[in-house]
Amino acid sequence: MQNSPEDLRKKILGRKGEDLTAKYLKKHGYKVLERNLRTPFGEADIVALSPDGYTCFVEVKTRETAEYGEPSEAVNYAKRQRYRKMAGYWCMKKGEELPVRFDIASICRGELEYFENAYI
Numbered sequence: 001m002q003n004s005p006e007d008l009r010k011k012i013l014g015r016k017g018e019d020l021t022a023k024y025l026k027k028h029g030y031k032v033l034e035r036n037l038r039t040p041f042g043e044a045d046i047v048a049l050s051p052d053g054y055t056c057f058v059e060v061k062t063r064e065t066a067e068y069g070e071p072s073e074a075v076n077y078a079k080r081q082r083y084r085k086m087a088g089y090w091c092m093k094k095g096e097e098l099p100v101r102f103d104i105a106s107i108c109r110g111e112l113e114y115f116e117n118a119y120i
Helices: 005-027 077-094
Strands: 031-039 042-049 055-063 100-108 111-119
Touching (some): 005 042, 042 077
Antiparallel strands (some): 031 042, 042 055, 100 111
């Protein structure tokens, strides 16, 4: 089954948001380690190493308008739980405990707002 035009539009919008976020992170001294990291618990949009040594799991939310709320508001409890599990999986695969942080990149109308340590 092929993707609908709406599905394709959302994928393109999401990819643009991830690209914008990766550029932002690099500009601010982060090293992007993974994009679209697939785990048994879901997919992390970006995994990056912060300048202060944290492994940051970044959820990127991109919207064209704030008609239904700010993009960051869509990172609900279930999504946060999945990211916690993905981080545990990442550390297990690396064979070490790493300092981890959960960030959110919220993009609306092409403007990026970045929330460090958005949740625990």
